[in-house]
Amino acid sequence: xxxxxxxxxxxxxxxxxxxxxxxxxxxxxxxxxxxxxxxxxxxxxxxxxxxxxxxxxxxxxxxxxxxxxxxxxxxxxxxxxxxxxxxxxxxxxxxxxxxxxxxxxxxxxxxxxxxxxxxxxxxxxxxxxxxxxxxxxxxxxxxxxxxxxxxxxxxxxxxxxxxxxxxxxxxxxxxxxxxxxxxxxxxxxxxxxxxxxxxxxxxxxxxxxxxxxxxxxxxxxxxxxxxxxxxxxxxxxxxxxxxxxxxxxxxxxxxxxxxxxxxxxxxxxxxxxxxxxxxxxxxxxxxxxxxxxxxxxxxxxxxxxxxxxxxxxxxxxxxxxxxxxxxxxxxxxxxxxxxxxxxxxxxxxxxxxxxxxxxxxxxxxxxxxxxxxxxxxxxxxxxxxxxxxxxxxxxxxxxxxxxxxxxxxxxxxxxxxxxxxxxxxxxxxxxxxxxxxxxxxxxxxxxxxxxx
Amino acid sequence: xxxxxxxxxxxxxxxxxxxxxxxxxxxxxxxxxxxxxxxxxxxxxxxxxxxxxxxxxxxxxxxxxxxxxxxxxxxxxxxxxxxxxxxxxxxxxxxxxxxxxxxxxxxxxxxxxxxxxxxxxxxxxxxxxxxxxxxxxxxxxxxxxxxxxxxxxxxxxxxxxxxxxxxxxxxxxxxxxxxxxxxxxxxxxxxxxxxxxxxxxxxxxxxxxxxxxxxxxxxxxxxxxxxxxxxxxxxxxxxxxxxxxxxxxxxxxxxxxxxxxxxxxxxxxxxxxxxxxxxxxxxxxxxxxxxxxxxxxxxxxxxxxxxxxxxxxxxxxxxxxxxxxxxxxxxxxxxxxxxxxxxxxxxxxxxxxxxxxxxxxxxxxxxxxxxxxxxxxxxxxxxxxxxxxxxxxxxxxxxxxxxxxxxxxxxxxxxxxxxxxxxxxxxxxxxxxxxxxxxxxxxxxxxxxxxx
Numbered sequence: 001x002x003x004x005x006x007x008x009x010x011x012x013x014x015x016x017x018x019x020x021x022x023x024x025x026x027x028x029x030x031x032x033x034x035x036x037x038x039x040x041x042x043x044x045x046x047x048x049x050x051x052x053x054x055x056x057x058x059x060x061x062x063x064x065x066x067x068x069x070x071x072x073x074x075x076x077x078x079x080x081x082x083x084x085x086x087x088x089x090x091x092x093x094x095x096x097x098x099x100x101x102x103x104x105x106x107x108x109x110x111x112x113x114x115x116x117x118x119x120x121x122x123x124x125x126x127x128x129x130x131x132x133x134x135x136x137x138x139x140x141x142x143x144x145x146x147x148x149x150x151x152x153x154x155x156x157x158x159x160x161x162x163x164x165x166x167x168x169x170x171x172x173x174x175x176x177x178x179x180x181x182x183x184x185x186x187x188x189x190x191x192x193x194x195x196x197x198x199x200x201x202x203x204x205x206x207x208x209x210x211x212x213x214x215x216x217x218x219x220x221x222x223x224x225x226x227x228x229x230x231x232x233x234x235x236x237x238x239x240x241x242x243x244x245x246x247x248x249x250x251x252x253x254x255x256x257x258x259x260x261x262x263x264x265x266x267x268x269x270x271x272x273x274x275x276x277x278x279x280x281x282x283x284x285x286x287x288x289x290x291x292x293x294x295x296x297x298x299x300x301x302x303x304x305x306x307x308x309x310x311x312x313x314x315x316x317x318x319x320x321x322x323x324x325x326x327x328x329x330x331x332x333x334x335x336x337x338x339x340x341x342x343x344x345x346x347x348x349x350x351x352x353x354x355x356x357x358x359x360x361x362x363x364x365x366x367x368x369x370x371x372x373x374x375x376x377x378x379x380x381x382x383x384x385x386x387x388x389x390x391x392x393x394x395x396x397x398x399x400x401x402x403x404x405x406x407x408x409x410x411x412x413x414x415x416x417x418x419x420x421x422x423x424x425x426x427x428x429x430x431x432x433x434x435x436x437x438x439x440x441x442x443x444x445x446x447x448x449x450x451x452x
Numbered sequence: 453x454x455x456x457x458x459x460x461x462x463x464x465x466x467x468x469x470x471x472x473x474x475x476x477x478x479x480x481x482x483x484x485x486x487x488x489x490x491x492x493x494x495x496x497x498x499x500x501x502x503x504x505x506x507x508x509x510x511x512x513x514x515x516x517x518x519x520x521x522x523x524x525x526x527x528x529x530x531x532x533x534x535x536x537x538x539x540x541x542x543x544x545x546x547x548x549x550x551x552x553x554x555x556x557x558x559x560x561x562x563x564x565x566x567x568x569x570x571x572x573x574x575x576x577x578x579x580x581x582x583x584x585x586x587x588x589x590x591x592x593x594x595x596x597x598x599x600x601x602x603x604x605x606x607x608x609x610x611x612x613x614x615x616x617x618x619x620x621x622x623x624x625x626x627x628x629x630x631x632x633x634x635x636x637x638x639x640x641x642x643x644x645x646x647x648x649x650x651x652x653x654x655x656x657x658x659x660x661x662x663x664x665x666x667x668x669x670x671x672x673x674x675x676x677x678x679x680x681x682x683x684x685x686x687x688x689x690x691x692x693x694x695x696x697x698x699x700x701x702x703x704x705x706x707x708x709x710x711x712x713x714x715x716x717x718x719x720x721x722x723x724x725x726x727x728x729x730x731x732x733x734x735x736x737x738x739x740x741x742x743x744x745x746x747x748x749x750x751x752x753x754x755x756x757x758x759x760x761x762x763x764x765x766x767x768x769x770x771x772x773x774x775x776x777x778x779x780x781x782x783x784x785x786x787x788x789x790x791x792x793x794x795x796x797x798x799x800x801x802x803x804x805x806x807x808x809x810x811x812x813x814x815x816x817x818x819x820x821x822x823x824x825x826x827x828x829x830x831x832x833x834x835x836x837x838x839x840x841x842x843x844x845x846x847x848x849x850x851x852x853x854x855x856x857x858x859x860x861x862x863x864x865x866x867x868x869x870x871x872x873x874x875x876x877x878x879x880x881x882x883x884x885x886x887x888x889x890x891x892x893x894x895x896x897x898x899x900x901x902x903x904x
Contacts, residue, residue: 030657034676159643169621169638186621186638191611223705226698228621228680245697246678249704253675256708257792260715264788265781272798273789278810282817285785289852292781293822294829296774303770310769317762317769318755321886322748324773328780329717329744329882333737336716337725340709346724358730365734370745377746400741430781434773 008039016047025054033059037066049078061090068275069102076107085114093119094139094247097126134218135211137251138232138241143171147181147199151192158186170229170242173202178238180208180231208233211240215251220345222248259343262422263336265292295431299324302438309442309451315384316445319392320438326396327403327437330366331429334359334407339421342411349416359408360401367400391448395441402440403433460491468499477506484612485514493523501530513542514613521554528559537566549575586670587663589703590684590693595623599633599651603644610638622681622694625654630690632658632683660685663692667703672797674700711795714874715788717744747883751776754890761894761903767836768897771844772890778848779855779889782818783881786811786859791873794863801868811860812853819852843900847893854892855885 015024028036028051040051040063052060052075064072064087076084088096088111096115100108100123112120122140129135143161145154158171171189173182182202192201208231209218222230222245232241261268265288269276276284303310303320310317338355341347347355371393378389407429411421445451467476480488480503492503492515504512504527516524516539528536540548540563548567552560552575564572581587595613597606610623623641625634634654644653660683661670674682674697684693713720717740721728728736755762755772762769790807793799799807823845830841859881863873897903 032657032659032677155642158639186642187610190607190638190642223701226701228697245680245701249675249678249697249701252701252704253708253796256705256712257796260708260712260788260792263712263715264784266785266789272796273793274799274803274806278813278817281810281814282821285782285814286818286821289778289781289785289818289822290825293774293778293826293848296777297829299773299777300770303773304767307766307769311763311766314759314763315756317759318752320772321751321755321776321890322745324776325748325751325882325886326741326745329741330737332716333718333741336712337718340712341725344705344709344724347726351726354726358733361730362733362737365730366738366741369734369738370741373742374745377749396745430777434777438773 009042012039012043012051013047016050021054024051028055029059033062034066036063041067041071045074045078048075053083057086057090061087065091065095065099068271069099072099073103073107076103076111081110081114084110088115088119092139093122093126093141093241094137097123097136100127129211132215133211134209134213134215134232134243135241137215137218137247138211138243140241142229142231142239142242144239145171145173145184145198147173147175147197147202149198150194151189151196151198151201152194154184154189154198158189172206172231172239172242173198174239180206180233180237180239182206183231206231208237208239209243210235216255216343217345218243219248219251219255223252224345255343259339259422262420263332263339265289292431295428296434298431299434299438302435302442306438306442306445309445309449312451313388313445313449315388316391316441320441323392323395323399323437323441324434326370327399327433328430330363330400331403331407331433334404335411335429338408339411342415342421349412352412352416355408355412356405359404363401363404364397366404367397370400371396387448391441391444394444394448395437398440399433399437402436403429406432406436461494464491464495464503465499468502473506476503480507481511485511486518488515489518493519497526497530500527505535509538509542513539517543517547517551521551524551525555525559528555528563533562533566536562540567540571549579553579581663584667585663586661586665586667586684586695587693589667589670589699590663590695591699594681594683594691594694596630596691597623597625597636597650599625599627599649599654601650602646603641603648603650603653604646606636606641606650610641624658624683624691624694625650626691632660632685632689632691634658635683658683660689660691661695662687668707668795669797670695671700671703671707675704676797707795711791711874714872715791717741744883747880748886750883751886751890754887754894758890758894758897761897761901764903765840765897765901767840768843768893772893775844775847775851775889775893776886778822779851779885780882782815782852783855783859783885786856787863787881790860791863794867794873801864804864804868807860807864808857811856815853815856816849818856819849822852823848839900843893843896846896846900847889850892851885851889854888858884858888 012024012027015027031039036055036059040048043051048071052064055063064075067075076087079087091099096119100111103111112123115123126135126138126140143158145157149157154171169186171184171186172180173184175181182199182204183206184198184202188201189198207221207225207227209221211232211234218230221227222243228245230243231239232243234240258268261284265285267284267287269280269284271280338347374396375389375393378384378392379386410429410432414421464476464479467479483491488507488511492500495503500523504516507515516527519527528539531539543551548571552563555563564575567575595610597609601609606623621638623636623638624632625636627633634651634656635658636650636654640653641650659673659677659679661673663684663686670682673679674695680697682695683691684695686692710720713736717737719736719739721732721736723732790799826848827841827845830836830844831838862881862884866873
């Protein structure tokens with residue numbers, strides 16, 4: 001794929017030098033918008049503008065939407081007012097809003113001045129919805145029918161208005177006050193007998209989402225019901241837009257990537273890895289590294305406090321990494337499982353006690369298993385003596401228990417107080433669990449080996 | 453419907469007794485395959501065979517597919533070899549496979565012996581679709597049109613066959629050999645002028661997936677091109693099924709959950725958290741905990757080896773947790789970012805050198821930042837002396853560098869040799885990075901503090 005793009009890019013540049021614009025036009029017209037976007041993105045702005053102008057109008061708009069916002073900015077800046085108007089007119093409303101959100105103020109002003117008044121009003125309205133809400137995700141281009149239409153009238157209405165609509169496969173039925181009263185598929189309308197009223201074939205039980213509903217919960221609803229589109233209503237139950245499944249897929253991938261990044265102590269980025277500069281990568285990684293480095297000082301303080309014990313039993317030092325790692329691994333197993341289940345809507349903070357009780361039992365099972373295996377290993381291979389083995393293995397059991405409880409409570413607690421479970425949980429876990437492991441370890445060492 | 457079928461069945465039996473075969477033929481030819489199947493299924497086998505033989509060839513095959521597998525078995529058993537061959541030739545490949553899967557061995561043998569070698573090979577192939585392939589994900593219910601149909605004929609065809617189809621919003625156009633030649637949306641057909649040929653409005657540039665393509669890469673294609681359905685073709689480019697977006701959403705969530713689980717050293721489960729028993733949770737978590745506990749022994753061995761150095765400079769022990777954690781965090785930032793980018797198809801193993809060079813520069817930036825901050829902290833607050841500070845800070849720089857390089861290479865290497873990048877990378881990383889941190893630490897300590 002990557003090589004094919006490179007080959008095509010070379011071909012394109014050669015054709016451009018030879019000014020064979022018609023050939024370029026023909027070649028680009030056979031391609032898919034996403035592929036055109038990928039191909040053109042790497043061209044210098046001057047060439048990019050020439051190539052872009054060779055695209056048929058609709059294909060140009062579709063390819064434009066797929067491009068990186070940096071490239072979009074360069075293109076828009078290079079357009080004259082007429083070109084700007086053409087592209088804005090051709091864009092779906094939700095794409096237009098996404099683009100406007102990314103552009104610098106002077107470009108936004110130019111875009112809005114070129115849009116017709118209706119579009120301008122809609123864009124301004126949609127810009128007011130919170131980021132990551134159903135309102136910011138939706139498109140305002142959909143087919144709405146009246147319950148009193150016949151199937152034939154509905155088809156005529158779709159013929160008249162449906163060409164630009166992002167989806168006409170599902171048509172929403174609204175009453176005179178624009179209140180959502182039903183949904184009907186294009187297929188149902190076509191299969192309906194002549195003269196059938198829409199009210200008689202529509203599904204009256206429509207699930208909808210509010211404009212302010214979080215996009216993650218919208219995505220969960222889509223996944224649960226296998227929808228391809230969902231209506232978005234305002235606080236008075238009036239239809240204001242629809243969310244389509246292609247945008248939901250992006251949300252699902254985006255949210256998963258965000259969770260994964262946060263779990264790994266990385267600030268989520270909105271660009272693909274290879275497009276991130278070294279500086280951007282550094283900036284997304286250094287904050288947590290610094291915070292965690294500083295907080296690991298507490299772990300160091302615990303060790304310093306037990307310096308004498310370690311000087312007496314030097315063998316104890318050798319087990320510190322293993323105990324810390326096991327605690328960290330045990331805790332992150334719980335944390336990550338619970339963060340993911342929260343994300344998928346499989347559990348909620350209401351299940352806290354159920355989850356805790358489950359984790360405690362799993363922890364005891366895991367801890368005892370590890371302790372037994374480790375005790376055997378210590379006695380048979382390391383031959384460190386029963387007392388030290390006992391200290392290490394008791395620490396394992398209580399360390400795994402503490403780690404899994406902390407690992408379960410951190411994301412649930414974050415969620416409870418309205419914080420993102422992923423952002424605090426995983427990175428902070430290591431520090432807490434390290435400290436806990438050492439405190440348990442030195443606690444048993446003091447008791448069993450009689451040192452202080 | 454049920455009474456109508458009963459009435460029709462009586463009529464049919466009367467006509468059959470009167471041997472009015474031509475009338476029966478005409479009546480059946482007006483009906484759609486599902487209704488014919490429903491009608492014929494209740495007839496005794498002898499009558500069933502007579503009636504079935506009156507059907508036009510294609511309609512016979514379509515009706516056959518709709519029948520209960522018990523009825524199919526009786527029909528197939530009653531066919532002579534020639535009839536068997538005709539029906540097998542007429543069946544869609546996926547239907548043929550579904551049927552073959554339901555039939556007893558002796559019938560399967562007869563069916564395969566009558567099928568032409570190509571068909572036989574394909575049936576055998578489809579029976580072997582791996583789990584998680586497009587072939588096992590696809591549905592066999594879709595609308596296929598011929599390029600020579602007019603828009604009106606297409607709508608009639610959809611009316612006749614589309615009721616059961618999982619999606620009729622996208623219709624696939626196949627030529628006489630079932631080769632995929634185009635795709636057309638129901639919307640386009642409806643919006644088309646009277647008399648328009650499908651060939652003239654269909655999109656000829658259809659993206660399809662092969663039956664053996666991995667479901668993760670199918671999902672990537674859906675996400676990239678914003679599809680709601682995709683055709684699945686066999687190795688000869690013949691349409692055998694479609695994958696719909698609702699199944700793809702499930703795949704995307706499943707794959708993300710799997711990656712997240714593996715990163716946290718948990719064997720992925722196929723049930724929601726609350727449905728997993730304590731024992732199942734234990735079983736999914738204990739293997740990696742055991743492996744990692746045992747492998748942490750190596751880290752212990754390194755510490756044991758430098759026991760004397762630690763005894764001389766007890767202060768050095770206090771920095772071990774911080775250095776190990778920072779290495780672990782740095783490495784997992786890289787590993788997790790790269791695993792996710794691989795999953796999303798944003799990078800591939802071909803980008804290894806590009807990625808490595810990027811990670812090296814990010815690592816140096818991160819390492820130097822951490823070292824500078826830590827040096828200031830050590831000199832101002834901890835007052836451990838320049839030499840120890842130097843050891844700690846130099847270790848930080850080289851540790852972060854090593855961790856990020858290992859963190860980048862582990863998933864890329866796993867991918868290269870055909871292993872799942874997520875399964876090895878994250879869990880193994882900690883152990884490697886811990887050992888590397890200690891080796892670098894004691895290396896600098898030996899050189900700068902002059903201990904051995």
